[in-house]
Amino acid sequence: MRFHSTLLLAAALAVACSSAGAQSPGTAAKPFNAVEAGRFDEPWAMTFLPDGRLLVTEKAGRLWLQDVTSGKRTRIERVPDVVHAGQGGFGDVVLHPQFAQNGWVYLSYAETGEGNTSGAAVARARLDLEDNELEDLQVIWRQVPKVTGNGHYGHRIAFGGDGLLWITSSERQKFDPAQDMASNLGKIVRLRDDGSLPEGNPFAGQGDVAAQVWSLGHRNMLGIAFDGDGRLWVHEMGPKGGDELNLVEKGANYGYPIVSNGDHYDGRPIPDHDTQPQYRAPVITWTPVISPAGFVIYSGDRYPGWKGSGLIGGLSSQSLVRVSFDGERAREAERFDMGTRIREVEQGPDGTIWLLEDGDKGAQGRLFRLDPQAR
Incomplete structure (x- = not known):
């Protein structure tokens, strides 16, 4: 059912969206035209190179280099082997902050373990644009432990202004590991760019x-971004209800599965x-959920009023959600009906916003460019 149907729109208008009592504004008129610019098979993430070309991951284990002007696409070889099942597969792709000098690309993916287990991993490799392949691949981080099932890997990655690497490690639908410090599941991880430990992590003394x-x-957690003042924001899918946007602070415990603004899918209350x-x-909660995926905090000037806003893709809500920030506070400012599941949001070098459509549940894996237009 399209999100702008009468019943769903009425529900969206009525729902309380944040801990401060803000409300969803419902769907808004679009200040852009969504122009199809390519198609992929189950795309998951993308990032722009300095020259304006685009790297795109597909869950089955493919990495593509796309010229968004000509449409020419080249497959990048020598990528890591991935477990492609359920929510698992190739995940995020992010450039090192000094990519122009060192050529490092960071990739996340689901990898196999013993006894039908799997877990997320993050590797870095040098991108060879002459031979269109990855070189010197190094696995620098893994989820511990590997577990059965194929859900909730998370494995979004980002670099902070200090050059440190941040990873969202979801709880793999196992609940309790999110509170277990013998596991890095259900946690946000902070590392140096080579995977080693930096100074200042709050639980370093536990080893x-x-x-x-x-x-x-x-x-x-399927979205991670730093705002212009260096604050870290992460969104995550709630259980049955209670999607969240969190301001991430050192050593903080966000409570799952002990507390949540949603309930378990089997009906048990939380x-x-x-x-x-x-x-x-959380700073914002959504019930009904938006099923957030992909996240940027916009720094460009192409869309009036958007600078400094968070842009979140919506899967079940089939939307692009704009979040307005005021220091440590946030609220949903606008919601744009996209008519399909949005998996990824990215900002191009010229300030244009690009979206990847999901490749599941009827969505077709299209790449969209959002051309600004007057409202």
């Missing part, structure tokens, strides 16, 4: 994988955050 952890108590204030509450 082992706990030394990687910056925050805990997370569920399924206490809300306000019942146990020792756990950090």
Whole structure:
């Protein structure tokens, strides 16, 4: 069902969207035309090279280099082997902040383990644009432990202004590991660019994988971005209800699965955050959910009023959600009906926003360019 149907729009207008009581504004008139610029098979993530070409991952284990002007596409070879099942497969792709000098590209993916287990991994490799292949591939981080099932890998990656590497490690639909410091599941991880441990991680004294952890108590984190003041924002899918946008702080516990503003899919209730204030509450919650995927905080000038806003793709909501920030506060400002599942959001070098359509549940894996237009 399209998100702008009468019943769903009425529900969206009625739902409380944040811990401060803000409300969803419903769908808004689009200040852009969405122009199809390519098609992929189950695309998951993308990032732009300095020359304006685009790297795109496909879940089955393919990495593509696309010229967005000519449409010419080249497959990048020598990528890591991936487990392509359920939510698993090739994940994120991000450039090192000094990519122009060192050529490092960072990739996340699901890899196999013993006994029908799997887990997310992050590797870096040098991108050879002459032979169109990856060189010197190094795995620099892994989820611990590997577990059965093919859900909730998370494995979004980002670099902070200080050059450190941040990874969202979701709880693999196993619930309790999000609170277990012997595991890095359900955590946000902070590392140096080579995977080694930086100074200042809050649980370093516990050693082992706990030394990687910056925050805990997370569920399924599919978007990570820094704002212009260096604050880290992460969104995550809630259980049945209660999608979240969190301001991530050092050593904070966000409560899952002990608290959540949603409930378990089998109907068992989960206490809300306000019942146990020792756990950090989200800045925004969405019920009905938006199923957030992909996230940028926009820094360009092509869309009036958007600079500094968060842009979140919506899967089940089939939307692009714009979030307005005011310091440590945030609210949903606008929601644009895209009529299909949006998997990824990225900003191009000229400030243009690009979207990847999901490749599941009827979506076709299209690449869209959002051309600004007056409202």
